Amino acid sequence: MRTIVNNQRKERDLLLSRPYLPRHTKYDVEELLASRQIKLITGPRRTGKSTEALLMLKNRNFAYLNFDDGKLLNAWDDDLVWESLQQVYPGFEYLLLDEVQNLDGWDLWVSKLYRLGINMVITGSNAKLLSSEMATLLTGRYIQIEMLPFSLSEFFFWNHKSLSDNLPEDEAVVQSLTNDYLHFGGYPETVAARSLTQNYLSTLFDSIVWKDIAKRHNVRNVEDLNNLAMYLVSNFCNPFSANELADALGMSSVATTKKFMGYLREPYLFYYLPRYNNKLKLMKKAPQKVYVVDNGFVAAKAFSLSENLGRLLENQVFIELVRRGFDTERSLFYYRSRNDKETDFVTRRGPHVDSLIQVCYDLASEKTLKREVDSLIECAGELKCQNLLIVTMNEERRIEKNGYVVKVLPINKF
Numbered sequence: 105m106r107t108i109v110n111n112q113r114k115e116r117d118l119l120l121s122r123p124y125l126p127r128h129t130k131y132d133v134e135e136l137l138a139s140r141q142i143k144l145i146t147g148p149r150r151t152g153k154s155t156e157a158l159l160m161l162k163n164r165n166f167a168y169l170n171f172d173d174g175k176l177l178n179a180w181d182d183d184l185v186w187e188s189l190q191q192v193y194p195g196f197e198y199l200l201l202d203e204v205q206n207l208d209g210w211d212l213w214v215s216k217l218y219r220l221g222i223n224m225v226i227t228g229s230n231a232k233l234l235s236s237e238m239a240t241l242l243t244g245r246y247i248q249i250e251m252l253p254f255s256l257s258e259f260f261f262w263n264h265k266s267l268s269d270n271l272p273e274d275e276a277v278v279q280s281l282t283n284d285y286l287h288f289g290g291y292p293e294t295v296a297a298r299s300l301t302q303n304y305l306s307t308l309f310d311s312i313v314w315k316d317i318a319k320r321h322n323v324r325n326v327e328d329l330n331n332l333a334m335y336l337v338s339n340f341c342n343p344f345s346a347n348e349l350a351d352a353l354g355m356s357s358v359a360t361t362k363k364f365m366g367y368l369r370e371p372y373l374f375y376y377l378p379r380y381n382n383k384l385k386l387m388k389k390a391p392q393k394v395y396v397v398d399n400g401f402v403a404a405k406a407f408s409l410s411e412n413l414g415r416l417l418e419n420q421v422f423i424e425l426v427r428r429g430f431d432t433e434r435s436l437f438y439y440r441s442r443n444d445k446e447t448d449f450v451t452r453r454g455p456h457v458d459s460l461i462q463v464c465y466d467l468a469s470e471k472t473l474k475r476e477v478d479s480l481i482e483c484a485g486e487l488k489c490q491n492l493l494i495v496t497m498n499e500e501r502r503i504e505k506n507g508y509v510v511k512v513l514p515i516n517k518f
Contacts, residue, residue, distance in 0.1 A: 108175050109188040116158070124155050125292075128258055133160050133487050137198065142218060142242065143225040147251035148397050149316070150308060151290050153227040158253055160225060163268070166198035171206040178410035182213060201226045215241045221451040229316070230370050236363030252372075252427050253398045256282070256516065262295050267516050279498070282516050286416050286497075289400030302427055305404035309333070309373075317367045328355055332364050336374055337393050338406040341415040341422075343379075343391035372397050375426065380437035380450045380457075380487075393438055397424045413497070417515060418448055418463040421495050424518065425449060425461075441486055445479040450487065457461060459491040467499050467512065481508050 128245070136143055137160065144290035152172075162287050166306045167189045171177065176185075199217065204210045205228045215226060226246075241448045257267050263281055265274070269382045277312050288294065291308075294301040336344075345510045352359040368374050375397070379390035396402060428449055437450045439460070448462040462480045480492050492510045494517050503510040 105177055105181065106188040106191055108173070109169070109185070109192045110181060112168055112170050112173065112176070113192055113336050115170065119154070119158055120162060125158060125258070125262055126159065126253070127152065128255065128261075129156075129249070136160070136247065137223070138219070139165075139247065140223060142214070142246035144246045144248045145227045145251055146227065146231060146372075147229065150291060150293060150310060152252050153229070153251045155200065155292075157200050157225045157227050161198055161200060163324060164192070164198060165196050166200055166225075167193035167196040168200045168202070170202045171210075172203045177206060180207065182216075195251070197223060199224045201438055202300070204228055205230045211241050214328050214415070216353075218242065218245060219458075223278040228371070230320070231372055245446055250427075252423065254292060254295060255424065255427055256285050256290070257291050259285045259295060275299045278516060282497070285419060285516075286399060286413070287403055290396035291398055294400060301403045305400045306396075307402055309337075309405050312371050312373055314509055315367075316371055321367055323364075323367070325356075328353070328360070329367065332361065333368055334405065334407065336368065337396055338399055338408060340394055340396045340402060341418045343393050344511045345391045348391075372393075373401075375422070375432055377422070377432050377436065377438055380439045380452075387437075390440075395419050397423065414463070414465040417465050417497060419493070420515065421449070421461065421463050421518065425451065430431045439483050439487065441479075443482060445482045447480055447483040450483075450489075457487045457489045459493060460487065460489050461498075462492075464494055465497050467494070467496055477503055477505060477510055480510060481506055484508060 116134040143160070145157055147153055149261065169176065169185070169308055171241075189199070195284070199222050201214070201224060204214070204226050207213070214224065214226065245350070254262065260267050260281055265277060265281060269278060273337065288298060288301045289305075291301075291305060294304055313330050314326060317323065318329060323329050332349065332355070333354060335349065346358050346361045346365065349355065350358045353360045353361075364436070365376070373396070375395045377395060378387050380391050381387040381390065396419060403417065425436055426432075435452045437452070439447045439450045447460045450465045451458045451461070460480055462476050462482055464476045467476065476494055480494065484490070484492055490508065492508060494510060494512045495515055496512060498514050499512050500514055500517065501512045503512060
């Protein structure tokens with residue numbers, strides 16, 4: 105066991121020696137590390153969770169265990185691991201547990217370490233497993249930090265630009281980068297090598313479906329699971345119901361379809377957006393809309409005969425709202441009026457509707473402009489909301505109609 109932990113120390117030191125792009129995060133590292141609460145960094149695979157954890161702890165005395173290492177998992181023994189950690193990292197002040205969900209019974213072990221007063225940083229790629237088990241055993245004892253692919257702002261920073269660059273000579277570069285991000289997303293390992301993006305993300309998508317999900321849940325009919333994943337990525341931003349999906353894909357039952365949908369959400373691959381309704385029962389019955397964690401997966405995997413710029417922009421806005429802390433269970437929805445007019449996003453703060461957001465790639469046509477503004481205003485009347493926004497690719501203006509003010513912003517100012 106000591107050899108395994110020692111080899112992982114060498115791996116840790118090698119990772120620490122590399123240069124990294126700092127992420128734009130809301131938290132204060134010193135404050136976080138001073139807290140005895142567990143620091144839980146969650147998010148999809150390959151989005152930089154481990155890197156973020158290492159950067160938090162750089163230049164500090166910390167121990168490291170990587171649970172993607174089969175040797176560690178196969179030789180696991182609580183007491184031997186603890187003994188080896190103290191030998192390899194004498195007097196360590198922090199403990200980093202990377203991809204901890206791979207260890208059976210990890211939650212009991214972490215709970216024991218917490219009671220011993222160990223200051224821990226944990227990373228994991230499975231939303232349900234981590235949040236549900238952490239919530240059960242460690243209620244109120246952890247702080248969750250969600251790490252998603254690069255935002256548009258971080259993508260600009262990587263390319264030595266800023267979203268606030270608005271000089272005439274910057275315009276072409278800003279447009280080019282914005283368009284690039286719209287199509288290929290912000291997975292950290294793809295932004296430096298765009299020619300490899302589709303191949304990399306196609307492999308990652310398949311690995312999440314065929315290995316992570318199928319293995320974790322012992323899925324017997326992996327073909328059905330993969331067909332569902334392919335259908336969802338090809339129909340992103342569209343409403344659906346489990347009954348329709350089961351019928352369209354010839355799944356064995358609606359219950360299996362719902363179960364597989366849950367599995368696909370766990371590794372942060374897809375999000376399901378409910379339709380807003382004050383009555384919870386009606387909200388549960390209405391169709392949900394599906395979004396994918398990064399636009400790059402659409403380019404890599406979607407079966408599509410035409411490019412849909414409007415849906416790509418809508419998906420980008422959705423992920424940005426999630427990045428800002430909105431939650432599809434409590435504070436982020438879509439809405440359909442009594443006359444069947446739709447608003448893409450409703451945000452809520454507490455019990456009150458805070459804003460309505462419509463996404464439209466191009467408002468140049470009068471017909472399109474009227475449709476989008478009228479839909480927004482009709483929904484605003486029903487939801488009693490004055491904060492109205494349309495996000496476009498390039499346009500910026502202010503529209504006044506029927507006593508409402510609608511702000512129009514380009515995506516790089518959203």
